[in-house]
Amino acid sequence: MQTIKTDVLIIGAGGGGLRAAIAAAEANPSITIAQVSKVYPMRSHTVAAEGGAAGVIQDHDDVQYHFDDTVSGGDWLCDQDVVDYFVRHATEENMRLEHWGCPWSRKPDGRVNVRAFGGMKIERTWFAADKTGFHILHTLFQTSLKFPQITRYNEYFCTNLLVKDGVVQGVLAIDIANGTFVTFLAKSVIIATGGAGRVYRFNTNGGIVTGDGMAMAYRAGVPLRDMEFVQYHPTGLPGTGILMTEGCRGEGGILTNTDGYRYLQDYALGPETPIGEPKNKYMELGPRDRLSQAFWHEEKKGRVINTDRGTAVNLDLRHLGEAKINERLPFIRELAKSYVGVDPVYAPIPVRPTVHYTMGGIQTNIRAETPMTGLYAVGECASSGLHGANRLGSNSLAELGVFGRVAGEQAALHAKQADMPQMEDVQDQVNEQKARWLALRSAKGTENPAHIRKELADVMEAGVGIYRLSSELDSTKEKLASLQERYRNIGLNDGTNVFNTEWLYAIELGFLLDVGEAMVHSASGRTESRGSHQRLDGFETRNDVDFLKHTLAYWQPGSAPKTAYQDVVITTSQPATRAYGDAANKKGS
Amino acid sequence: MSTVHVPSTIKITVQRYRPELDDKPWQQAFEVPYHFDLSVLESLNYIKDNLDSSLSFRWSCRMAICGSCGFMINGVPKLGCKTFLRDYLEQGHITIAALDNFPIEKDLVADISGFVEKLETVKPYLIRKQEKPLSEGEYLQTPAEVARYKQFSQCINCGLCYAACPQFGRNPEFLGPAALALAYRYNKDSRDQGSSERMPFLNSEQGVWSCTFVGYCSEVCPKHVDPAAAINQGKLDSTLDYGLNLIGMAGGK
Numbered sequence: 047m048q049t050i051k052t053d054v055l056i057i058g059a060g061g062g063g064l065r066a067a068i069a070a071a072e073a074n075p076s077i078t079i080a081q082v083s084k085v086y087p088m089r090s091h092t093v094a095a096e097g098g099a100a101g102v103i104q105d106h107d108d109v110q111y112h113f114d115d116t117v118s119g120g121d122w123l124c125d126q127d128v129v130d131y132f133v134r135h136a137t138e139e140n141m142r143l144e145h146w147g148c149p150w151s152r153k154p155d156g157r158v159n160v161r162a163f164g165g166m167k168i169e170r171t172w173f174a175a176d177k178t179g180f181h182i183l184h185t186l187f188q189t190s191l192k193f194p195q196i197t198r199y200n201e202y203f204c205t206n207l208l209v210k211d212g213v214v215q216g217v218l219a220i221d222i223a224n225g226t227f228v229t230f231l232a233k234s235v236i237i238a239t240g241g242a243g244r245v246y247r248f249n250t251n252g253g254i255v256t257g258d259g260m261a262m263a264y265r266a267g268v269p270l271r272d273m274e275f276v277q278y279h280p281t282g283l284p285g286t287g288i289l290m291t292e293g294c295r296g297e298g299g300i301l302t303n304t305d306g307y308r309y310l311q312d313y314a315l316g317p318e319t320p321i322g323e324p325k326n327k328y329m330e331l332g333p334r335d336r337l338s339q340a341f342w343h344e345e346k347k348g349r350v351i352n353t354d355r356g357t358a359v360n361l362d363l364r365h366l367g368e369a370k371i372n373e374r375l376p377f378i379r380e381l382a383k384s385y386v387g388v389d390p391v392y393a394p395i396p397v398r399p400t401v402h403y404t405m406g407g408i409q410t411n412i413r414a415e416t417p418m419t420g421l422y423a424v425g426e427c428a429s430s431g432l433h434g435a436n437r438l439g440s441n442s443l444a445e446l447g448v449f450g451r452v453a454g455e456q457a458a459l460h461a462k463q464a465d466m467p468q469m470e471d472v473q474d475q476v477n478e479q480k481a482r483w484l485a486l487r488s489a490k491g492t493e494n495p496a497h498i499r500k501e502l503a504d505v506m507e508a509g510v511g512i513y514r515l516s517s518e519l520d521s522t523k524e525k526l527a528s529l530q531e532r533y534r535n536i537g538l539n540d541g542t543n544v545f546n547t548e549w550l551y552a553i554e555l556g557f558l559l560d561v562g563e564a565m566v567h568s569a570s571g572r573t574e575s576r577g578s579h580q581r582l583d584g585f586e587t588r589n590d591v592d593f594l595k596h597t598l599a600y601w602q603p604g605s606a607p608k609t610a611y612q613d614v615v616i617t618t619s620q621p622a623t624r625a626y627g628d629a630a631n632k633k634g635s
Numbered sequence: 636m637s638t639v640h641v642p643s644t645i646k647i648t649v650q651r652y653r654p655e656l657d658d659k660p661w662q663q664a665f666e667v668p669y670h671f672d673l674s675v676l677e678s679l680n681y682i683k684d685n686l687d688s689s690l691s692f693r694w695s696c697r698m699a700i701c702g703s704c705g706f707m708i709n710g711v712p713k714l715g716c717k718t719f720l721r722d723y724l725e726q727g728h729i730t731i732a733a734l735d736n737f738p739i740e741k742d743l744v745a746d747i748s749g750f751v752e753k754l755e756t757v758k759p760y761l762i763r764k765q766e767k768p769l770s771e772g773e774y775l776q777t778p779a780e781v782a783r784y785k786q787f788s789q790c791i792n793c794g795l796c797y798a799a800c801p802q803f804g805r806n807p808e809f810l811g812p813a814a815l816a817l818a819y820r821y822n823k824d825s826r827d828q829g830s831s832e833r834m835p836f837l838n839s840e841q842g843v844w845s846c847t848f849v850g851y852c853s854e855v856c857p858k859h860v861d862p863a864a865a866i867n868q869g870k871l872d873s874t875l876d877y878g879l880n881l882i883g884m885a886g887g888k
Binding site: 085086088089090091093094138141142144145146147149150151152153154155156157158177180181184188189191192200223252253254285286288289354355377380381384385494496497500538539540542543544545546547548 | 671685688691694696700701740741742767769772774775776781784788789792824
């Protein structure tokens with residue numbers, strides 16, 4: 047069995063992982079870096095991000111505004127030291143991407159252009175038309191090729207962290223091309239595996255977004271933090287869940303219900319703004335949690351549109367005109383035409399809320415460190431404390447730059463003083479885990495894993511959705527426990543070594559189940575409403591006395607997770623009423 | 636369209652190849668429930684979840700941006716997620732196979748490692764004689780300057796153009812459409828000063844001159860990158876570079 051030693055190992059090759067690799071290589075050119083990913087880097091889900099990356103750049107903007115928008119957008123569950131560091135470094139990271147070739151959209155004078163985004167007081171979202179994530183990912187991947195220290199292990203599927211006495215030693219992985227196991231020994235390990243949107247039925251996420259890194263860290267004893275906070279993006283295509291960027295509304299797109307009425311004015315986001323004159327933090331430029339909640343209410347009122355693909359409201363871009371749509375939103379036009387047969391130049395696009403982003407993840411601090419020595423996490427898989435209870439659009443792409451760099455530098459620094467782990471220290475775990483995964487590959491139980499995966503996704507949607515009830519949370523908990531039981535009785539049919547995706551999907555299903563359990567149990571314990579976590583069972587308001595706290599979920603072998611709480615870091619912004627539209631002015635903020 | 640009978644199920648033939656079990660690729664037929672939105676990718680997922688879980692194929696974003704799910708669909712290279720069964724009702728059959736011109740790893744999984752290595756060799760990153768400090772802000776680039784390379788920056792690395800390229804089929808060493816278009820993308824970026832570093836391989840036997848301008852690569856490109864145009868514009872640049880070299884003036888931008 048192959049063993050590979052490396053100073054720094056990065057699981058994942060999306061925006062966060064690639065930025066970390068470059069940072070590590072720049073911080074210490076003499077180290078070796080292994081970039082281990084279950085897909086080729088350009089397949090990573092960063093590729094699908096559309097709207098942009100935040101960073102203060104206009105003269106009349108200020109990092110203090112970005113801080114305030116982020117903290118109130120997160121309903122005061124953000125760690126404010128982390129937000130402060132983020133807003134002070136986001137612009138330089140966006141600029142660095144410019145220097146590396148990212149084709150940011152420009153103003154006529156050649157300077158970088160910015161667009162409006164939800165919950166942001168000033169336009170500060172840098173964009174590359176509506177394929178910002180695609181361009182950032184390709185720019186980072188291509189730039190990473192300059193560094194011979196970085197070795198890519200494409201299509202290697204990581205299954206376990208290897209740990210000794212609370213210190214990470216490396217990773218066990220499967221070389222997908224031939225089904226063999228590889229042990230990576232590393233002084234520092236960075237998890238950059240993205241989110242877990244595939245826990246849900248309708249989502250904007252790619253099939254690979256299965257919470258792998260979260261589950262690996264969780265099973266190794268690292269807590270998953272704030273997992274109850276799952277973002278529903280208000281504008282996904284019905285049926286598929288494909289994302290229609292918030293940039294549509296940033297450019298002036300409007301949302302209307304079945305009566306053609308701009309219903310957001312009924313949900314403390316108004317008054318109605320004139321069509322073609324979007325106003326920051328009003329109406330369609332409110333935050334994602336509020337907009338998705340408004341859809342939920344409209345649906346209850348019977349004011350949504352019934353389409354062949356499910357209920358929806360209209361995202362109307364027609365008034366932008368063909369030229370602007372082609373310049374700013376060409377991908378949206380292509381996607382709407384292909385997947386719902388609508389050309390937004392001539393007709394509104396049907397949209398509905400769809401799961402998009404996990405605010406929670408592996409607990410990290412301002413240095414991207416997890417509680418485990420030598421282990422770091424960055425991007426959607428991490429809970430850095432940046433997003434709180436609701437992420438603002440365009441903060442996550444910027445986060446990949448800011449904390450990708452931090453993770454890479456910290457991992458390089460740690461590797462400099464740490465000893466290389468020894469195979470004999472992890473041999474037992476490797477043998478044990480390898481045997482376990484091989485047994486799974488030839489499992490002959492009676493359950494079809496694909497059916498379990500679908501039931502998981504449906505029950506999460508039903509029980510841990512936009513609004514939550516204790517009765518539904520309880521039934522979801524029970525259902526997940528029974529799905530875990532059935533998972534232990536799955537049967538697989540392939541049994542071959544080469545590119546056995548049935549086997550990999552089965553491993554991913556185990557990850558999804560564990561992450562889903564962390565979500566539902568965390569949601570159940572939070573008896574308040576905050577940001578994306580809204581309850582309808584007597585806990586409809588925010589409770590800062592008891593819940594100005596992060597939830598920590600700890601994995602328990604064979605049973606439900608245990609939860610604990612951690613104080614939120616408050617520096618300068620004391621919790622206040624979170625308001626948008628004219629209501630924000632009334633409270634004087 | 637209205638004259639075509641809308642079926643309740645549709646027959647899909649899939650190429651199988653499991654190197655540990657099969658001497659050569661073979662065909663397996665499946666009946667899949669039909670609906671108007673059914674994409675080739677969704678039909679494959681249906682097969683894997685319900686009919687034969689051993690079938691392997693790559694996929695992820697299902698929105699034509701990650702480049703994973705390129706297949707030969709009735710002999711034409713296409714993205715599975717953006718190809719719909721409704722467009723094959725008149726033909727009455729649909730056959731899905733791994734991308735042409737690549738070795739097959741398993742079933743519909745093509746071995747694209749050589750293709751990705753080619754992308755990596757063309758120095759696809761900004762090369763500057765001197766880096767400007769971040770504190771001095773962006774390299775100015777007008778919308779017109781962006782437009783000179785933007786189209787060539789849209790490549791999703793799906794490999795359809797390699798499956799379409801007869802030259803690559805004959806000569807796997809040929810750098811090929813996507814890699815050459817990527818080099819051209821950076822050569823045309825006003826921020827870049829590295830075109831002379833890319834010229835040796837663009838000019839080499841496996842570079843632009845191997846292209847016989849069939850143009851099928853551009854026809855199948857799902858992102859309208861038009862690699863054929865990039866390659867042929869690259870031939871012009873290559874000729875200019877050759878001429879400048881003769882008089883000792885090459886090396887600049």
